Amino acid sequence: MLKLYHNPLSTNSRRVWIALLEKELEFELVPLKLNGDQFQPYFLAISPFHHVPVLADGDFHLIETLAILDYLEAKYPAIALLPQDAKDLAIARMVQMVTVNELTPALSPFVRKSFGGVGDPEKLEKSGQQVAAVLRFFEDLLGDRPFFGSSSAITLADIVAGVSVPWLPELGVSLDNYPKLQAWSERLNSRPSWQQTQASPEPG
Numbered sequence: 474m475l476k477l478y479h480n481p482l483s484t485n486s487r488r489v490w491i492a493l494l495e496k497e498l499e500f501e502l503v504p505l506k507l508n509g510d511q512f513q514p515y516f517l518a519i520s521p522f523h524h525v526p527v528l529a530d531g532d533f534h535l536i537e538t539l540a541i542l543d544y545l546e547a548k549y550p551a552i553a554l555l556p557q558d559a560k561d562l563a564i565a566r567m568v569q570m571v572t573v574n575e576l577t578p579a580l581s582p583f584v585r586k587s588f589g590g591v592g593d594p595e596k597l598e599k600s601g602q603q604v605a606a607v608l609r610f611f612e613d614l615l616g617d618r619p620f621f622g623s624s625s626a627i628t629l630a631d632i633v634a635g636v637s638v639p640w641l642p643e644l645g646v647s648l649d650n651y652p653k654l655q656a657w658s659e660r661l662n663s664r665p666s667w668q669q670t671q672a673s674p675e676p677g
């Protein structure tokens with residue numbers, strides 16, 4: 474059976490967890506505490522950069538969230554999470570890459586502040602502009618469709634962006650200027666896979 478090494482607060486782990494649920498696959502969850510479990514020799518042997526998530530498929534171990542998602546899509550295509558159409562596939566990929574390469578780094582100062590850190594006003598201002606540029610880009614790419622790159626079914630782009638964007642209001646970034654993204658966030662948050670993987674405190 475597939476095995477997902479994860480942490481319940483890790484957004485990257487959650488992306489893989491949601492994909493496994495959306496694909497209706499059987500899997501086992503192996504929770505790690507990120508205050509030391511990730512440095513244990515057995516884990517470093519499968520995850521040399523001491524990150525979760527790791528997916529184990531038999532004795533094949535995969536790291537890197539986007540690579541894991543690609544693997545699941547290729548190996549378990551019955552419930553497809555990527556569009557076939559060239560333009561739609563490009564939209565889905567762009568959203569995944571922009572989330573990881575542009576949005577995630579820009580969120581760091583907001584995350585630090587939400588955990589009680591002192592927000593550097595200059596950094597917050599610059600990051601705020603970057604986040605706004607991403608949200609505008611996403612709002613336009615989503616258009617009038619319910620999902621990124623699809624009018625009918627959820628895609629990997631929704632899964633990758635959909636654990637970050639709906640979180641923004643909690644970080645003090647309003648979605649009020651992006652009504653399509655706001656409705657999309659609500660749509661995703663109400664799915665059983667999002668509900669089941671809501672961030673929860675680390676297991677005791």
Ligand SMILES: N[C@@H](CCC(=O)N[C@@H](CS)C(=O)NCC(=O)O)C(=O)O
Binds near residue numbers: 486537538
């Ligand atoms: N590029 C990796 C990043 C994974 C990552 O940063 N994981 C974090 C949790 S979201 C982690 O394991 N942190 C613990 C550590 O690095 O020691 C991916 O996309 O999977």
